[in-house]
Each structure stands twice: as structure tokens, then as C-alpha cells.
Amino acid sequence: MASLGKDALDASRRPASGMLMGRLSALMFMQFFVWGAWNVTLGLVMQTVGIGSLIANAFSVGPIASIAGSFLLGMAATRYLSPRALMVALHLVGGAILLAMPLLVKPETGGTFVWLLLGYMILYMPTVGLANTIALKSFGERADRFPFVRAFGTLGWIVAGLIIGWMGLSASPEIFRVAAIVSIALGLYSLTLPNVEPDAPRDAGLVRQVLCVEAFGLMRQRSYLIFILAATLISVPLAMYYAYASAYLGAAGIENVGGTMAIGQMSELVFMFSMPWLYRRFGVKPLLLVGMAAWALRYALFAIGDGGGSLWAIYLGVALHGVCYDFFFVAGAIYTGTIASPKGVNAQAQGMLTLFTYGVGMLLGSQIGGLLYAQLPAAQTIADWQHMWWYPAIAAAVIAVLFQLFFQDDSRGEAAA
Template sequence: MPIKIRLTVMNFLQFFVWGSWLISLGGYMGSQLGFSGLQVGSVYSTMGIASVFMPGLLGIVADRWVNAERVFAVAHFIAAGALIAAAQVTDFQTFYVLMLINSLFYMPTLALSNSVCYNVLTRNGHDVVKAFPPIRVWGTVGFIVAMWSVDLLSWTKNTSQLYQAAVAGLFLGCYAFTVPPSPPFLDETRRKSWVSSLGLDAFVLFKHRNTALFFLFSLMLGAALQITNAFGGPFLDDFRATYPGSFGAQHPNLLLSISQISETFFILLIPFFLRRFGIRNVILFSILAWVLRFALFGLSNPHDRLYLLILSMIIYGMAFDFFNISGSLYVEKVAEPKIRSSAQGLFMIMTNGFGAIVGGYGSGWVVDHFTNAEGQRDWPSIWFTFSGYALVLAVLFLLIFRNKRMIATRSL
């Protein structure tokens, strides 16, 4: 089988595992396990906890001692085992610990998957810049297919979603052993300090006011992503009582998958927007898109206002992609060449690590605040609160950032 196809299958399965439960697990925890909003948010925050240090630690193992594809495979085996165990329990503490173990070993595989692809493509004489994006896009397809299968099989409210993810993870772990080897680069990596390998040398960037503020905004915007991951499904599920026959209430995962489809579209628009408006304005568009994303949720329903829900899903692509990619480019500009890799790792730690932790716990607290004694949630107030949060960030970003490196980028 051609190497590109083999790597495409690996990327498809990598995100199929995640898509099987990421969007729908919140609904299962709330409706079937009876977890509070704060408890649901804390489970989702485990991905942030894992993202702070585990990618760096397993990256060191893959760089120094063990082939990356083997580390990747073992991590998937452990993560799948945790999912199977989580499907057997109903109490919060045990469930939380098992999902934390899953996150500790699944989240590093996102970076390891890229490393394996880059290594294999390079060793086989391919141009990584040209060859990898068409391979990676199949990861998004895998995520969407997983969401659809869980929805169409009516698994959004039961443990079958966890079993689907676990089976796919076990298969992917076995499949990884058939991928061409990605051995450690012994001479290069063993000369690097542990501080450098973990990306800690990039913290020198916090000495600069504008860059420090940018990383702070990265954390706060990373929090926004966790809000809809954790509560988009429960939001639509609650409409089953008021609009029992509506498409959105019956098929929440299908509706939410429009967000992932939108991502693939907005990725293609990024080069035009960067050339036309520059990095600073593109990031501002992203923050404003989060304002609209949440506000439209607050105004919508799956019946006569279904179009507002769909519009919110489409806007998600701009909200997510414009910040992640433009922010990465900004980091590339401000970091010295010797710490660029570490700086990119720091960007991911702030958004997917600390940002996810803040978003998980913060959104859970807001949801609980607007939940009455009977368990009924005031969703418009919840989403307008999140929209107001994003609007405050947009205003502060507009007022604070006058960094020339962020504004004068239209030559990209």
C-alpha cells in the first residue's frame, strides 16, 4: 500500500477515536450519570491538564529512546483501556480518574501522529509541506464520520460511544506497528536539555509585554473552545422536551458536525484573509466570531430558528481556525529561530492546556449558576454570558495590541 495512503488511514483513525466521544460525552454525563455542570466541565478539563506536560514527556521518550510509532501505539492502548474502564462506572470520582488517564495518553498522540507522518514522509523523499495537508484533512473527515456514526446509531446517551472510541484506538495501536519506523535522532536530541525538550526555554518570551499579553489571550480564547465541546451536546439534548420532533434535538451530533465541516472551508480562506487584513485583524475576526457563535446559540432553537443554529456552526470554523493558525504565525514571528519549536509548544500549552482547564471549570460553573433546583438550565442566559465574555476579550484585544509585528503582516 502506498505510504501516503497508509498515513491517511492513521490520521483518519486518530481523529475518529476523538470524534467518537468528544462532542457527545457531555450529554451522556449529564443525562445518564447525573453529573453537574462543574463536574462535566472538570472531566473535559482533563484534556487541558494532560496537554500541559504529557506531550513534552512522551515527546522526549520518542526523541531519545523509543521509536515514535511504538510510543504512539502504546499510548493508544492505555487510552483505550481507560475508556473501556470508564464505560463500566457511574460515580464521578472514578469516572474522572479514568478519563484523566485517557487524556494523559491520548492527547500526546496528536503530536506524535504528526511526528510519525513528518518522519516517514521525509525518509521516503516527499515534500512534507505539500504532502502532509492532504493527509491531515482526512483526520477531520474521521472526526466527522465518528460523530455521525454515534448519532445515527443513537449512541449519544450511552457508553457505546466510549466502546467505539476504544475499539478504534486498539486497532490504531496495532496498525501503528505496521507503519515504517521513526527511530530517535540520537545525536541531535540527546544534546538538548530537558528544559529545551519540554519547551520551557520559550518562557523567555514572557519578558516582552506584548508577547506576554498575547499568550494570556491565547489562554482565554483556548477556554472558549471547551465551552461548546462540553455543553454543545447537552444544549441540543434539552430541546427534546420542548421540540421533541425537531431534527436538531433528534440528531445533535449531525448538527454539531457542521462545525468540523466548516473548519475545512475556513482553512482554505486563511491565506487570503492574512494577505488582505494581517494577523492582528484576523485574530480579532476570530474573537468576534466567538461572540457570534455563542450569541446565535442563545437566540436559536432546532425548530423555527434552526437556521441560527446552522449559522453558528458555520461561524465556528472562523472562530477556531483563524485564531489557531494566525496565532501560530504570530509566535513564529516573535520567537528567535533557536526557540521557535519551543515557542509553538508554549502556544499549544496555553490554548489546549491552561486554556482548556480554565474553560472546563469556568463553563461548568456558569452552567450550574443558571441551573435551577429542578435541573432545568437557562440556556439563553448561559450562552449570552459566554458571548459577553468573548466580547470583552475582543474589546481588550482591540485596545491593547498595537504591536507592529502583529499589524504589519500583509506581505504574508
């Protein structure tokens, strides 16, 4: 009992330390730097080396890993192993894999590259949840400080893109070596992180938690079911942006693709801090609608943008990322918490939302995008790319209209009740 009292006292004191804030901010910065260093321009790299036909498969491994890795390692293994120990092991092994990646990014070993990327992402995806777990448990009751620390993750993604662009590596397989160096550094740095305890086993049982059985029950509410369907569908065009935007920017004649793509994350950072206030002020439905409309507008801008007088449309489309992402996915996470918290299944519900968006939705989007990309000629022109972007633009607009017609926000009424 004395030990439990001491642990609780330590947890309450930790947030008061500016040193702890700095340590956790550095954790988030490196965590997302590793991902952003290679993910942003991978499509351009693959097209440049002649394996553009495999872009869809390469961007399908993330959703698959999000399902397999995050649930099996992130939710199960952390019940028995220290999150810090897992961070050390996963980032060190992942860094070694990243070092080998550039040797395989070529036509004769393209298939092997995709399989190795899948193996790497199964290791990496759980570390996102592990980093969040370490930060939240370290803050104890002051979890309200988490958004500030998490913002450094977005900053790390931005800096990674800027560095890749500044080094002239946007179209080079060497992006993986940059990520590898930071991954190994993060693995070593993780040795110094707070050694928070694994989650205590719950009475619900491991299988029920991993499969989010209680969270799936939330979809008995019509409003939440419609939201989940819309979130899954809107993730389809989202996947096309991640997979093909960098190749499109390269075709438009933009040289610093990594730096240009970072503009989107800069806008994301701005809206992330304002999202709690906007949610309280306007409620969930207006924010979700604005987010979906922004996706449609972004792709329409890509469909009219070129390397000449309409270059502004491309930059504006990239800059809309903050509205596209925060107004739908961040607001959606807050809405999910509002629905799930009274039932005590918030963590499961957030995992279920990740399953449908970053898992099912983005997997479908990667494969559908691959089918559309396969229709482009071998030597694509900017006109070919413009034609392709109309498909996700129309899809996002249709989803927004259907959402407006059928979604009714009842979360405020339930909260009041």
C-alpha cells in the same frame, strides 16, 4: 556516513509515494476519529445518566493531560523511544481503558470515571504530537504536504460524529466502545507506519526543552505577550463550547446531536485549506479579530436559539466553528511560527502555545463553565441554557475589544528585517 546519506535519500523519496500519503492520511483519520467519537457528545451523555455536575471535571482532564502527557511523553520520551513504538503501546492500552469506560458512566461510579478518563487522556494526548511527528519526518523536505494529510484528521472527527449520530448513540456511554474499537485498530495499524527515528538530544538540555525556556523568552516582545494572553483568555469560552454544547443541543430538542456538531468540523475543514492564503493576504491581526468576534457571535446565537422558531440560530452557531477555530487558533499557530522560526524555537513555541490554550485556558474554562452550570436548576429548560450562554458571549466580545486596542502586529516588519 553512508548510512546517513541513505537515510537522507530515503526521506527525500518518501513524499513522492502516493502510498505513503494514503498511509499517513489513514493514520490521521483514525487518530482524530478516536477522540471525536466520545468527546463531542460526552456532556450530553453525562447529563443523561445523571452525573451532569461532573461535566466540568471530565472536561478538565484534557487540559491537565495536555500539560502532563504531551510534555513528559511527547517531548521527553520521543528522544529515546521510537514514535511508532509509542503509538502502538499508547493506543492499545488506551483502547483497553476505553472498553471499560461505559461500565463507570453512572452516578455511583462517576468520580472513578473521571479519574480513569484522566489516565486515558494522559496516554492519548501525546499521540497527537506523535502522529504529527511521524508524518512530518516521513515527508522529509516536503513538509508542505502535511496540511493535506492533517485534513484527514478533521475528516475523521466529522465521520465519528456522523456515525455516532446515525447509530443513535449521542446520549449513550457506548460512544466509548466505538472509540475503543478504532483505538485498538490504530494501535495495530501503527505497526505498519514508517519507523522514523527519535529526536536527537539538543545541547539545551532535556529540562530546558520540556519547560520551553527559550520559547518563553519570545514573550519579551509586547505583541506576542498580548497575543498569548488573548489566546489564553479566548480558550476559556472555547472550553465551555466543548463541554456544554452537546447538552444544550439535546435540551433544544435536536436528536442527532453528534451529526449536528459535525457541521462545525465541516466548516473547519473548509477554512483550514484557505488559511495560509488569508494569512498572507490580510495579516494576523484581522484574522485573530474575526476569530474572536465569531466566538462572541456564536454564543450570542446560542443565547437566542431555542427548539422552536429560533432553531436556525443554533445551527448557525455550530456552523461558525470553522471561523471561530481556524481564524484564531490556526492563524495563531502560523503567527507563532513566524515569530519563533527566526530564533530556532518553533517546536518549543508551539508547545508553549498549546500549554496556554489547551492547557491553562481550557482548564479555567472547564471550571468556570462548571460554576455556571451549577447555577442551573436540576431540570433545565432551554431558557436556562440561553441565560448561561450570555456569559461567554460577553467575555469573548470584551477580549476582542481589548485585543484590538492593545495588539500591534510587528511580525511582518521583523520578517522583512
